[in-house]
Amino acid sequence: MAQHTVTVRGLVRQFGPRRVLDDLDLVVRQGEFVALLGRSGSGKSTLLRILAGLDRDADGEIAVDGTVSVAFQQPRLLPWRRVWRNVSLGLHGVDGREVAEKALAEVQLTDHAQAWPLTLSGGEAQRVSLARALVREPDLLLLDEPFGALDALTRLAMHRLVDDLWQRHRPAVLLVTHDVDEALELADRVLVLDEGRIVAEHTPPAGRPRRHADLTELRARVLADLGVVTDEAA
Amino acid sequence: MSIPVLTADRTRVSSAAVTPTRKPRRRALSGAWRWASPVALLLLWQVTSSTGILPDDKLSSPAKVLAAGVDLATSGQLGDAFVVSLRRVLIGVAVGAVIALALGITAGLSRWGAVLVDPPVQMLRTLPFLGLIPLFIIWFGIGEEPKIALVALGFAFPLYLNVYAGIRDTDPQLLEATAVLGFTRWERLAHVVLPAALPQALVGLRQGLGVAWLSLIVGEQINADAGLGYLINNARDFLRTDQVVVGLVVYAGLGLATDALVRALEGRALRWRSTR
Incomplete structure (x- = not known):
């Protein structure tokens, strides 16, 4: 079974x-x-x-x-933490710079590790949110209309990305x-x-x-x- | 795999970059012109004083004020008074900050705190606090204590209000997102609630410091035997309007300096916002 x-x-x-x-x-x-x-x-x-x-x-x-991870319709990043720190929040307590950067590489955002979340586009922010969810290596990934707020072109790219990550x-x-x-x-x-x-x-x-x-x-x-x-x- | 993601984002950026630029209708004036009228007023003041139209015992000329300032500074009187006044503000602000932060965080974080703390603070806030001076003199005498108490009180209200509002305005979506990641109540306080409240708290700090200087000036009218207020009152007794103006200029300078300090602090602590 x-x-x-x-x-x-x-x-x-x-x-x-x-x-x-x-x-x-x-x-x-x-x-x-x-x-x-x-x-x-x-x-x-x-x-x-x-x-x-x-x-x-x-x-x-x-x-x-x-383990459960969630990606919401809005990225819900902490604007006062740099992108990689937002991702390492997913590790909860562990200061995993390396792990965070690896997760960012998977969503093609390596160059943005040091950026502030408010400088990202909607699609980029949503990819950071995905990286934060995946860095926990969840057994269950809950996606609450995570592409709903994105424009049509970005949404198509996100579908490919999610399929790939899954x-x-x-x-x-x-x-x-x-x-x-x-x-x-x-x-x-x-x-x-x-x-x-x-x-x-x-x-x-x-x-x-x-x-x-x-x-x-x-x-x-x-x-x-x-x-x-x-x-x-x- | 990476190509579709990148192209999608580029498309968004390039479409935003082609907004047409609008030509300004009139040529911008040089910023230096903003100094023209203040300088003209200063000259007018000097001329009216020199010609005797503005008598010395009403208001001394700018040149005399400058000379008095140099005098007071070299004799050490100004420095001593400055240190005494600054000390009063620093102690008052420290006391007020402890009270305002304790009450603001309590009211902001717990429903019971809000119900029990906020109403009395809001009621007291409507009192014109400078009107409390007679009571303060009865309670604290005429030494340093009533002056410090007045500064602390004046500083505490704006800070309390802004800390409370800042905590209340924390985005519940961010709290949920961190709760899902397994953050405890205290971790959410440290990572989400307090950083979210910081911009508003800094606004409160700036407002509070403005009120703190005002409170100091009024408080130093109470039987002071040292400090800038004492220096000014002394000068008044001898009709030394030049020295009075020196004291006022120092007060103004102190206010501007603290404001600049908080602005610098804001620029540093709120870096994440300025990059928008």
């Missing part, structure tokens, strides 16, 4: 009268790349915050095996997004969340990198799950 990095059973999260997560089950296997799609308000970010340990008011069985380090990944193409391009498994439950599961073709043309039909089905009718589905 494959090891499970995330095991969630009967998860309920209530905000007042509203059930944001309603008896949700989820399993993420070791090294598996899972994308979680959903409209805004579907509870996907709530689920990620619970797995990150930022929300402790949920009921149900939640088991996460190993193949090299093999953490289990849970990517929360509302971008269907992103999910289909990157994930082993695509889950659709609606009204606090997982309502559909899709498996894109195994090869990587995936060609856009091979995904057209699947894309239409996922969009239909999300309540969007396209020409292909009609």
Whole structure:
């Protein structure tokens, strides 16, 4: 039996009268790349915050095996620490200049190690944030719409980078997004969340990198799950 | 693999660099012209004094003020007075800083601290604190203590308000990001909350020092037997307006010097902001 990095059973999260997560089950296997799609308000970010340990008011069985790292939609770098120090924050206490620089090299930011975060572009800052998450060698990498605030060109480059880093380090990944193409391009498994439950599961073709043309039909089905009718589905 | 990432970022930069430049409509005046009117006023002052229009016992001429300054400096009177006044400010600021930081950090970090500390401080702040002098004289007598207390009080309020506000404004997203990395409450305080509050705290420091000098000048009117205030009061008794002006100029210089010091401190501590 494959090891499970995330095991969630009967998860309920209530905000007042509203059930944001309603008896949700989820399993993420070791090294598996899972994308979680959903409209805004579907509870996907709530689920990620619970797995990150930022929300402790949920009921149900939640088991996460190993180290967890998070990359948020905003890079959330400390502006008063130089770039490499922001990365070494991920090591927590260990003054790992060398390790930090190695992680920066992996996101092609070696030259910016000494820079202040406010001098970086949006894409660069987000890559530092990725380096900070990866430097911990996490067993589970949580990505909360990390490309949502980037322009289209930078976003495409980031997809390639994340794919590359995942193949090299093999953490289990849970990517929360509302971008269907992103999910289909990157994930082993695509889950659709609606009204606090997982309502559909899709498996894109195994090869990587995936060609856009091979995904057209699947894309239409996922969009239909999300309540969007396209020409292909009609 | 590295190519798409780099090209994407370059595209962003180059598009920002082509903003059209606008020609200024009028030729800029040399900065030296800003000195023209102050120098003219100084000359006017000297001329009115020399011709007797401005009598010496109302206001001495700039030349006489300069001479009096040199006199007081060489006799050592000015230096002694300067040291006494500076000492009062330094002790007062130190006492005020301890109080303001303790209260500001307590109120900023804990909900109970905010509920219990902030209301009384806000109420006291509305008191015109220079009006407390009669009480201070009753409590502390007429020695050094009421002068130092006045400086400490004047300095503490602006610093408290800014430290409190600075801590409160810490970005909760940064606190979350470090919590995920396993930072404890104290580590988050050291790495996130205090650095985040620093810019605002330095604004408070600058405001507070301005008030501290003002408090000193007023406090030194209380039966002083040393210091710049004593020097000025003494000069007044002998209608030495030249010496009064010397004292005022030194006060002004001290205020400017401390301001420059804090600015330098800001430039050093807030390097990460200036590179934007």
